[in-house]
Amino acid sequence: xxxxxxxxxxxxxxxxxxxxxxxxxxxxxxxxxxxxxxxxxxxxxxxxxxxxxxxxxxxxxxxxxxxxxxxxxxxxxxxxxxxxxxxxxxxxxxxxxxxxxxxxxxxxxxxxxxxxxxxxxxxxxxxxxxxxxxxxxxxxxxxxxxxxxxxxxxxxxxxxxxxxxxxxxxxxxxxxxxxxxxxxxxxxxxxxxxxxxxxxxxxxxxxxxxxxxxxxxxxxxxxxxxxxxxxxxxxxxxxxxxxxxxxxxxxxxxxxxxxxxxxxxxxxxxxxxxxxxxxxxxxxxxxxxxxxxxxxxxxxxxxxxxxxxxxxxxxxxxxxxxxxx
Numbered sequence: 421x422x423x424x425x426x427x428x429x430x431x432x433x434x435x436x437x438x439x440x441x442x443x444x445x446x447x448x449x450x451x452x453x454x455x456x457x458x459x460x461x462x463x464x465x466x467x468x469x470x471x472x473x474x475x476x477x478x479x480x481x482x483x484x485x486x487x488x489x490x491x492x493x494x495x496x497x498x499x500x501x502x503x504x505x506x507x508x509x510x511x512x513x514x515x516x517x518x519x520x521x522x523x524x525x526x527x528x529x530x531x532x533x534x535x536x537x538x539x540x541x542x543x544x545x546x547x548x549x550x551x552x553x554x555x556x557x558x559x560x561x562x563x564x565x566x567x568x569x570x571x572x573x574x575x576x577x578x579x580x581x582x583x584x585x586x587x588x589x590x591x592x593x594x595x596x597x598x599x600x601x602x603x604x605x606x607x608x609x610x611x612x613x614x615x616x617x618x619x620x621x622x623x624x625x626x627x628x629x630x631x632x633x634x635x636x637x638x639x640x641x642x643x644x645x646x647x648x649x650x651x652x653x654x655x656x657x658x659x660x661x662x663x664x665x666x667x668x669x670x671x672x673x674x675x676x677x678x679x680x681x682x683x684x685x686x687x688x689x690x691x692x693x694x695x696x697x698x699x700x701x702x703x704x705x706x707x708x709x710x711x712x713x714x715x716x717x718x719x720x721x722x723x724x725x726x727x728x729x730x731x732x733x734x735x736x737x738x739x740x741x742x743x744x745x
Contacts, residue, residue: 505522508522509521509522519710520710520711524711525715528709529711529712529715532546532547533715543694543695543700545695547697547700547715547716547719550697550699550700550716551697553694553695553696553697554685554686554689554696554697554698555723557613557617557685557696558620558681561616561618561619561621561681562624562678564617565624565628565677566628566674566677569625569626569628569629569632569673569677570628570670572586572632573628573629573630573631573632573633573635573670574633574662576590576629577633577634577635577636577666587633590626590629590630593622594626594627594630596622598619598622598623598680598687599684599687599691601623602615602619602688602692605619612692612693615692616688616692616696619684619685619688620684620685620688623680623681623684624676624677624680624684625677627672627673627677628670628673628674628676628677630673631669631670631672631676632666632669632670632673634669635668635669638665638669639661639662639665640665643665644661646661647660647661667738668735671731671734671735674731674735675728675731675735678727678728679724679727679728682720682723682724682727685697685698686698686720689702690702697716697719697720701713701717704716
C-alpha cells in the first residue's frame with residue numbers, strides 16, 4: 421500500500437514502482453494512474469480497434485448479411501415454386517393433356533411477355549393496357565367505397581339508432597354476389613364502365629363499413645372521458661381520438677375491400693367486354709388460347725398481391741397497421 425501512496429515515484433526502500441501502475445507525469449507534480457497497462461519500452465502502441473470494420477467495409481458487410489437473410493427467407497418459396505412447376509410439367513407433358521405445361525405456356529406467350537405495350541387498336545392491345553384499364557376502374561370504384569364506407573362506419577359506430585336501423589340492411593346486402601349486381605347496374609347506367617365501377621363499389625364497401633364501425637365501438641371509454649374533460653370539438657375529437665384509435669380497423673377493411681375489388685372487376689369485365697384483363701381472359705377462352713389464359717392469371721395474381729402489399733405498407737406509414745390476431 422505504501423508503494424501506491426508514495427508520490428515521489430519510489431517505495432519505502434527507494435525501489436521504483438512496478439511498470440503496470442502506468443504512472444505518467446502531469447503538470448503540477450504527482451503521478452497520474454490509468455487503468456490500461458503501459459507499453460513496454462520499444463513495443464508498438466496499438467490504437468483502439470474500430471467496430472464493424474473501417475471505411476466502407478462495415479456497410480458492405482451489413483448489406484451482405486441482409487442479402488443472405490433475404491435469400492434464406494426466399495429459399496422455401498423458391499423450392500415450393502420449383503416443385504410446383506416440375507409437377508405441372510410432368511402432369512401436362514404429352515399430347516393428350518388438357519392443359520399446356522409451363523414450357524409450352526412460355527413458348528406460346530413469349531411475344532406477350534416481352535412486348536406488353538403494343539397497341540394495334542380496338543381490343544388488340546398488350547397486357548399492360550388491359551391491366552391498366554382494369555386498375556383504373558378499380559381505383560375509381562375502390563376510392564368511392566373507401567370514402568362512403570368510412571363515413572357510414574363512423575355513423576353506425578357512434579349512433580346506436582343508426583346501428584339498429586342500418587346494420588340489418590347492410591348484413592343482407594353484403595351477402596349478394598358481385599355479379600348479381602351487374603344486370604341492375606347495366607340497366608341503371610346504360611354503359612359498361614360505370615356499371616363495372618358500381619360493381620366494384622358495392623362489392624368492396626361492406627367490409628370497410630363493418631370494420632370501421634367495430635373500430636369506433638372499440639374506442640376505450642377513458643379516451644372518450646378525456647375528450648369530454650378537455651372539451652374537444654367534434655373535429656378535434658375525430659382527428660385526435662377517433663381516427664388514431666380506429667386506423668387499424670379501417671385498414672383491415674380496406675385490405676379486404678381491395679381484394680374483393682380486384683376479384684369483382686375480373687369477373688365483371690368478362691361480361692361487359694371492352695379493354696380489361698377480364699375481357700382478355702374471356703376472349704382467349706373463346707379462341708382456345710389456354711396459354712394466354714394462364715399467363716393472364718399469373719398477372720392477375722401478381723397485381724392482386726401488389727395491391728394487398730400497397731395497403732399494408734400504407735397502413736404501416738400511417739402508423740396503425742393491422743390489428744394483431
